Structures are given as structure tokens and as C-alpha cells.
Amino acid sequence: xxxxxxxxxFLFLPLVLLGxxxxxxxxxxxxxxxxxxxxxxxxxxxxxxxxxxxxxxNYFTGLGIGKSQSHRWRKIFLxxxxxxxxxxxxxxxxxxxxxxxxxxxxxxxxxHGFENSPILLPIGISFYTFQAMSYLxxxxxxxxxxxxxxxxxxxxxxxxPQLIAGPIVRYHEIERQITLRHSTIERFAGGIRRFVIxxxxxxxxxNSMGFVADQCFDLGAGELSTPLAWIGIVSYSLQIxxxxxxxxxxxxxxxxxxxxxxxxxxxxxxxxxxxxxFWRRWHISLSSWFxxxxxxxxxxxxxxxxxxxVNLFIxxxxxxxxxxxxxxxxxxxxxxxxxxxxxxxxxxRFPDRLPxxxxxxxxxxxxxxxxxxxxxxxxxxAAYYYKTLFGFTEVATDPLILHTLISNQxxxxxxxxxxxxxxxxxxxxRLTMRWPAFAKYYNRPxxxxxxxxADSLYLLILFSVCTMYLLANTYNPFIYYRF
Amino acid sequence: xxxxRISKIFSVVLIVxxxxxxxxPLLEPEIKLLKPLENTENRALAEKxxxxxxxxxxxxxxxxxxxxxxxPFRNHLARSYAWLDFFLFNKNLYPDRAIVGGDxxxxxxxxxxxxxxxxxxxxxxxxxxxxxxxxxxxxxxxVRGIPFIIVIAPEKFSVLPDALPDFVVAPDSNKADQxxxxxxxLRIPLVDLRPYMDSLQRTDEEPFYYKNDTHWxxxxxxxxxxxxMQAAQRFYPQLPVLSLDDFTLQRNRHIGGNMVDLIAMxxxxxxxxxxxxxxxxxxxxxxxxxxxxxxxFFQQMHLFFNGYEMASDTLPSVMVVRDSFTQNLLPYMSQxxxxxxxxxxxxxxxxxxxxVEKENPDLYMLILLESFADNLVKYSGE
Numbered sequence: 001x002x003x004x005x006x007x008x009x010f011l012f013l014p015l016v017l018l019g020x021x022x023x024x025x026x027x028x029x030x031x032x033x034x035x036x037x038x039x040x041x042x043x044x045x046x047x048x049x050x051x052x053x054x055x056x057x058n059y060f061t062g063l064g065i066g067k068s069q070s071h072r073w074r075k076i077f078l079x080x081x082x083x084x085x086x087x088x089x090x091x092x093x094x095x096x097x098x099x100x101x102x103x104x105x106x107x108x109x110x111x112h113g114f115e116n117s118p119i120l121l122p123i124g125i126s127f128y129t130f131q132a133m134s135y136l137x138x139x140x141x142x143x144x145x146x147x148x149x150x151x152x153x154x155x156x157x158x159x160x161p162q163l164i165a166g167p168i169v170r171y172h173e174i175e176r177q178i179t180l181r182h183s184t185i186e187r188f189a190g191g192i193r194r195f196v197i198x199x200x201x202x203x204x205x206x207n208s209m210g211f212v213a214d215q216c217f218d219l220g221a222g223e224l225s226t227p228l229a230w231i232g233i234v235s236y237s238l239q240i241x242x243x244x245x246x247x248x249x250x251x252x253x254x255x256x257x258x259x260x261x262x263x264x265x266x267x268x269x270x271x272x273x274x275x276x277x278f279w280r281r282w283h284i285s286l287s288s289w290f291x292x293x294x295x296x297x298x299x300x301x302x303x304x305x306x307x308x309x310v311n312l313f314i315x316x317x318x319x320x321x322x323x324x325x326x327x328x329x330x331x332x333x334x335x336x337x338x339x340x341x342x343x344x345x346x347x348x349r350f351p352d353r354l355p356x357x358x359x360x361x362x363x364x365x366x367x368x369x370x371x372x373x374x375x376x377x378x379x380x381x382a383a384y385y386y387k388t389l390f391g392f393t394e395v396a397t398d399p400l401i402l403h404t405l406i407s408n409q410x411x412x413x414x415x416x417x418x419x420x421x422x423x424x425x426x427x428x429x430r431l432t433m434r435w436p437a438f439a440k441y442y443n444r445p446x447x448x449x450x451x452x453x454a455d456s457l458y459l460l461i462l463f464s465v466c467t468m469y470l471l472a473n474t475y476n477p478f479i480y481y482r483f
Numbered sequence: 484x485x486x487x488r489i490s491k492i493f494s495v496v497l498i499v500x501x502x503x504x505x506x507x508p509l510l511e512p513e514i515k516l517l518k519p520l521e522n523t524e525n526r527a528l529a530e531k532x533x534x535x536x537x538x539x540x541x542x543x544x545x546x547x548x549x550x551x552x553x554x555p556f557r558n559h560l561a562r563s564y565a566w567l568d569f570f571l572f573n574k575n576l577y578p579d580r581a582i583v584g585g586d587x588x589x590x591x592x593x594x595x596x597x598x599x600x601x602x603x604x605x606x607x608x609x610x611x612x613x614x615x616x617x618x619x620x621x622x623x624x625x626v627r628g629i630p631f632i633i634v635i636a637p638e639k640f641s642v643l644p645d646a647l648p649d650f651v652v653a654p655d656s657n658k659a660d661q662x663x664x665x666x667x668x669l670r671i672p673l674v675d676l677r678p679y680m681d682s683l684q685r686t687d688e689e690p691f692y693y694k695n696d697t698h699w700x701x702x703x704x705x706x707x708x709x710x711x712m713q714a715a716q717r718f719y720p721q722l723p724v725l726s727l728d729d730f731t732l733q734r735n736r737h738i739g740g741n742m743v744d745l746i747a748m749x750x751x752x753x754x755x756x757x758x759x760x761x762x763x764x765x766x767x768x769x770x771x772x773x774x775x776x777x778x779x780f781f782q783q784m785h786l787f788f789n790g791y792e793m794a795s796d797t798l799p800s801v802m803v804v805r806d807s808f809t810q811n812l813l814p815y816m817s818q819x820x821x822x823x824x825x826x827x828x829x830x831x832x833x834x835x836x837x838x839v840e841k842e843n844p845d846l847y848m849l850i851l852l853e854s855f856a857d858n859l860v861k862y863s864g865e
Contacts, residue, residue, distance in 0.1 A: 404592075405578075
């Protein structure tokens with residue numbers, strides 16, 4: 001079930017909110033767990049058994065780590081837990097990829113391949129497996145006590161707001177909130193605000209950009225011209241940011257509605273002036289997960305320069321693989337790793353010594369070029385796309401394709417998207433508040449009330465417009481059937 | 484303190500209004516705040532799936548389709564969205580479905596545009612198959628002494644090229660041209676209405692096509708009828724042909740059309756339409772019950788068969804294999820033949836040999852839309 005689907009917005013969410021606030025506080029976690037299970041089962045009923053298995057297995061492993069007095073046994077429990085979680089993830093996410101590559105290798109040596117029957121990827125498996133591993137590691141590190149209640153651990157692993165698209169919540173960040181959290185009017189209203197803005201990002205901007213990006217990336221040889229390739233990659237860069245950060249906003253907003261404070265996941269990554277800074281702003285919960293649970297355990301930057309570079313490459317190799325079981329994702333991760341290493345090799349003198357606007361251009365250029373790998377299905381197509389981007393193919397732009405893609409609506413959302421992605425709206429609000437002439441009036445009750453009213457109306461209208469866009473997309477008439 | 488209170492009050496307002504918005508679709512079937520709007524999609528909406536514990540996996544997807552299709556204000560929202568896009572952004576909501584031409588004339592993109600731009604030319608193999616099929620039909624009818632006429636009905640693109648945006652430029656040849664060439668080579672009488680209606684439209688102030696529909700309007704259909712009857716009179720000069728004087732022409736506002744439905748603009752875009760009301764008492768009356776069974780792939784009996792008969796059956800009979808374009812021809816053609824039978828076989832454009840055998844008509848016509856020119860072989864497996 002997607003947050004941006006009518007069935008979630010107008011059936012699941014109101015019923016869960018109603019149930020949650022009608023029942024006694026003591027039963028709320030059970031109710032939320034049940035709701036999360038239904039939410040998960042909606043994406044594949046059979047696969048919800050996997051989630052249950054993951055909860056049970058990690059609960060007992062955590063119990064083993066937490067109760068063992070000997071360091072050796074704690075280590076054995078942790079190693080077993082992490083290994084089995086990875087095996088679990090590997091089986092469902094990477095088995096096909098592994099067999100495919102193995103068969104290719106065997107084929108090269110004249111051997112017979114293994115049968116590769118496709119395994120469907122259960123939704124959210126990368127997110128909840130990482131959360132479960134964070135629980136085991138946090139308990140092992142004694143940062144938190146082990147969870148005595150399987151229901152509470154189940155809620156941590158399966159909490160529906162962040163189950164399918166993050167942010168990846170680490171156990172020590174949320175442990176207290178599971179048993180003790182407060183729902184206040186301000187927090188609930190803040191949750192609505194955040195949720196609606198996230199929905200707007202996803203439905204209005206990401207979907208509009210996505211329509212154009214999909215069309216451009218689906219164009220075959222002979223149709224994709226240089227201008228269309230640039231339109232495609234710019235649209236895709238905005239789509240992926242607003243899609244992902246929109247989901248994170250919705251997750252954080254939903255969390256607030258149920259009294260949780262989930263961690264931030266994005267901080268205007270496209271204003272970054274280096275790849276290093278980009279990764280401090282992009283998918284923050286994943287970057288910090290890898291930092292805490294992979295980079296630092298590998299030795300981080302404590303084992304000398306060369307080992308640091310190797311560690312960085314390992315982290316970015318895994319980051320790429322985490323995003324998808326394909327070599328294009330791996331190379332996408334490695335490209336980021338490479339530029340991070342280049343920046344480190346120069347002690348950040350590159351790009352820091354460049355003029356600021358060149359730092360922005362450098363970062364955006366690397367990020368956007370890497371998105372081609374992320375979006376293309378094969379290296380062959382990526383190579384063709386790069387060639388087209390830089391004018392090495394001679395294809396004229398089909399005016400009909402341009403007509404289909406570029407509408408006033410697209411241009412409007414493109415403009416809003418560009419401005420929003422570089423923090424213009426928030427900065428403008430902040431500057432306005434600081435403006436002495438405005439500040440003088442802002443504190444007057446009627447001005448403050450009018451602004452609060454305008455804010456509420458804006459959110460309600462935005463929500464209604466998003467609903468309109470969502471439902472309009474289900475309108476699908478059959479043309480040749482007039483009579 | 485006061486600001487905190489104000490902030491709290493507006494937080495409560497936001498929570499209450501947001502909750503009401505969330506709950507509205509759940510409550511709408513009971514409270515009925517909005518008057519339901521007619522669905523204009525012309526497709527069967529998804530049905531509520533049965534909950535079966537043994538088949539849980541497909542249930543969510545099926546239920547979601549059902550929920551989306553039956554969402555209480557779905558039609559209101561779709562139309563509001565289309566209106567917003569059309570009038571605010573000066574663009575139709577579905578640029579992949581329709582082109583908005585001059586004077587807001589709507590042109591279809593699916594199938595038709597590719598054809599008009601010559602992007603779906605028939606391969607040599609398909610042309611060979613088509614030649615064989617046309618020869619087969621010609622021989623089949625010739626053996627029975629039934630004259631055979633093929634009529635190409637023009638797409639809107641071909642008759643109103645001036646209303647098209649500049650980027651839609653017709654190539655030298657398209658699929659219908661290939662079809663026309665082949666038909667002429669085989670010496671099958673052909674009425675290619677494309678150049679005829681194109682040139683006629685340039686001198687006639689009355690539009691031949693709906694602005695908001697893919698089809699020709701009653702006036703345009705009448706012009707087509709006159710040209711078709713000229714061809715029929717070559718075989719049967721005694722066939723009567725109606726003239727405009729036989730009708731009263733009236734201008735009305737017309738709402739609807741498959742193109743406005745397609746872009747969800749049904750209530751917002753209307754057009755002026757000239758209707759033809761007969762001054763005469765119709766001689767032919769409809770045959771109420773079809774003597775033939777509709778094929779399994781097209782079970783719309785009211786579309787599959789339309790027949791008309793005159794009481795004094797002295798005029799020749801005709802059998803027409805057709806599609807939706809012929810619908811507006813029925814009131815005219817039926818008055819020119821003693822018995823007229825119209826078969827719509829779900830765009831297969833088959834010969835319909837058993838019906839030919841049974842009807843044994845004096846004239847056999849195939850009226851096909853130009854973009855469906857290869858349908859004769861498309862469904863026969865070549």
C-alpha cells in the first residue's frame with residue numbers, strides 16, 4: 001500500500017487513526033502492530049510471513065545477546081543474527097542476481113548454469129532487515145537494553161510509516177518512544193503539515209517529473225535527441241529527490257500523528273558543494289546506518305589513508321547494491337565512492353578551493369551523471385544515454401514528443417521543484433520573518449492568526465489538489481466505444 | 484502566551500478539518516453531499532472482489548482497483564482536474580491522449596496520429612496478405628454476382644488538417660494510401676472519401692466533424708452518404724438519393740463526445756452542431772431482432788446487427804460491414820435501399836461470408852476507417 005494511494009489516504013489512515021485514539025493507551029502498540037501487519041500484507045500477503053519470521057528470529061537473537069553474560073556468546077549470537085539477516089536479505093533480494101552472474105561466469109568456462117526461478121522482492125525488506133540488524137548491534141553494544149516484549153520489537157521492525165521507504169530508524173533512536181510517547185495537539189498538527197507537504201512533493205512534483213523522465217528514458221535509438229536526454233535527466237533528478245524525500249516527509253508526518261519522532265532523512269542535497277556534503281544531506285538515515293554499522297567497524301579512517309579509501313569503496317559498493325540487485329546500481333555507488341575518495345585525496349581542497357558556483361556545478365554534474373546509471377536498465381543504454389547527452393548521436397527532436405512532454409503544468413512544477421530543492425522557499429520565509437517591517441506586524445495577534453489560518457487553508461487545499469491528481473490518474477476511458 | 488493559544492486553536496482547526504477530509508469519502512455514501520456525476524469512461528468498472536482466505540495474494544490489488552473505480556467523488560475530481568489543466572494551464576490534461584487543435588478541435592493520438600504521420604505503414608508481407616484477402620473477397624462476391632464497393636472513411640486529421648498544430652505534418656504516404664493503391668490495382672471499386680471530404684470542407688461552412696469527438700457529425704455523414712450513393716448508383720441507377728432539401732437543418736448546442744470523455748472535459752466543452760431532421764416519412768423501418776448471432780469476441784448485439792426494410796421491397800438490397808463511423812450514415816443509407824443490413828464485427832472487418840450467403844444482397848460494401856485499413860488481415864492470422 002502506497003501512502004499516495006486513495007485506499008491508504010481515505011480508508012486505511014482514517015480507520016487506523018480513529019482506532020488508535022479511541023482505544024486505551026495500553027493497547028495502542030498492539031493496535032499499531034496489527035495495523036502495520038495489515039499494511040505490509042497489502043503488498044503481498046504471503047510475504048507478511050517473512051516479516052513475522054524476521055520479528056520472531058530477531059527477538060530471540062536479541063534475547064540471547066542481552067541475556068548472555070559471556071562476551072563470546074554475545075558475539076556468537078550477534079554474528080549469527082547478522083549473518084541470518086543478511087542471508088534473509090540475500091535470498092530474497094540478491095539470489096536471482098547472484099545466480100544470474102554465476103551462470104554467466106560458468107557459461108564463459110563452458111559449464112552448465114543453475115536454474116534461476118525468479119523470486120519476487122518483498123516490499124520494504126531492505127529497510128526492515130537493516131532496522132532489525134541495528135537492534136541486534138545496539139543491544140550488543142549495550143547502548144540499549146534488549147526488548148523484553150516481542151510485540152514492542154515487532155512494532156519497531158514493522159512500524160508502517162517507515163516500513164517501505166524509510167527513514168531507516170535505528171533502535172537506540174526510538175527505543176524509548178516505543179513504550180513512552182506523547183501525542184499532543186501541536187505534534188499531531190505538525191504531523192499533518194509534514195505529511196501533506198510530503199504528499200504534495202510526491203504527487204505533484206515527483207509524479208509530473210516522473211512522467212517526463214519515463215518517457216525520455218523509454219525512447220529508443222533514433223528517438224532520443226540531446227535536448228530530450230537533458231530534459232529526461234533533469235526531470236529524473238527532481239523526480240527521485242521529491243519522490244524519496246516526499247515519502248520520508250510522509251513517514252515523519254505519520255510518525256508524529258502517532259506520537260513518534262522519526263529521524264530526518266534529507267536536507268536539501270542538491271545545494272551540496274561536494275560529494276561528501278551530498279551524502280550528509282541525501283538519505284541521511286542510510287548514510288549514518290552504514291557509517292555506524294559498517295564503515296566504523298571496518299576501521300573507518302583510523303587505519304591509515306589507504307585503508308580509509310578501501311573502506312569507502314566497500315561502503316559505496318554496498319550502498320549501490322542496497323539500492324538494487326544490478327551492476328548498474330553497484331557502479332552508481334562506486335562512482336560516488338570514487339569522487340569521495342578523490343575529494344579525500346586532496347583533503348577537500350578539491351572542490352573547496354573552486355569558486356562556490358563551480359562547487360555546486362561540479363556536485364550537481366557528478367550526481368546527475370550518476371543518476372543515468374541509476375535509472376538505466378543496462379550499461380549499454382547508459383552509454384547510449386551519455387553519448388546522446390553530449391551530442392554524439394545525431395537525432396532530431398520529434399516535435400510531437402516535445403508536445404506530449406512539455407506542458408505549462410510541467411514547467412510550473414519544474415520551476416517549483418528546482419526552487420524547492422535548493423531551499424528557496426524556506427529561506428524566503430526565514431528572511432521575511434527577519435524583515436523588521438514584517439516582524440513588527442507578525443507578533444500582532446490578528447496578523448499571526450491570519451497567517452495561521454492561511455497556513456491551514458494552504459495545507460487543506462494542497463491535500464485536496466493531491467487527491468484530485470491521484471484520482472484523475474485512475475480515469476481511463478476507452479476511446480473507440482462511443483455508441 | 485496568547486500566540487501559543489492562537490497556535491493551538493489553529494492546530495485544532497487543522498486537525499478537525501483534515502480529519503473531516505479523510506473521513507468524507509467513508510461517510511459520503513450516507514451523507515450524500517455531492518450529486519453523483521455520470522461516468523464517461525465507457526468501460527466496465529472493477530467489481531468488488533470476493534474475500535477468499537485461500538486466495539489472499541490477489542485480493543489487495545483487486546480491491547484497490549475496485550476502490551479507485553468506485554471512489555465517491557472520482558468523477559468530480561477527474562473533471563475538476565481536467566478543467567484546471569485546460570483552462571488554467573491552457574493545455575489538456577492528457578497530452579498523450581489528445582491534441583488540442585485550432586478552435587479547440589480535439590484530435591485523437593492513440594492509433595490515429597501514428598497512422599496520419601505514416602508511422603504504421605504496412606510491411607511488404609502484410610501487403611501481400613492484404614492482396615490475397617482482397618482477391619479472395621472479390622472472387623467470393625463475384626461468383627455470387629454481388630458488386631463490391633470499398634469505402635475509406637477519413638480520420639478527422641485528413642479533413643481538418645488546417646486545425647492541426649504545426650508540428651503535425653502529413654507525410655507523402657500512409658497506410659490508407661497503401662490500401663487505396665492496392666484496391667485500385669485489384670480493380671475493386673473504391674470510394675476514398677479523404678480527398679473528397681477534404682476539398683468539400685474547404686468550401687462548406689458547416690463543419691463535417693464533431694469538435695469533441697473523433698467521428699463525422701450528422702452533416703458530415705450526409706456528405707459522405709451522397710458520395711457513397713453516387714458509387715452505388717453506378718451499379719443500380721434506380722437507387723434514390725436523399726438531398727439536403729429533404730431535411731430541416733437546425734443548430735443546437737451539443738454536449739459530449741468520445742474525445743471530451745477521453746480527457747475528462749465532458750461538461751466543460753460543448754459545441755454547436757447542425758442536426759438534420761427528415762421532412763419525409765421514413766420508408767424503411769428497423770428490423771427489431773437480429774437473425775444472426777454476434778461473434779464471441781463482440782457480444783454487443785445492438786451494435787453487431789442493424790437492419791432496415793421497406794414495405795414495398797422493389798429497391799436493391801445492401802449489406803455493409805462497418806464500424807462506428809457508419810452509425811451516422813444509417814438514417815440516410817437505410818432510406819435508399821429496399822433492405823439494408825449493417826454488420827459491426829468488432830473492428831475485424833471480416834467478409835462475414837455466412838451472412839452474405841444468407842442475405843444474398845444486391846450490393847456489398849465495406850466501410851472502414853482509414854487507420855483500420857489493415858484490420859482485414861490483422862485478425863485473420865495472415
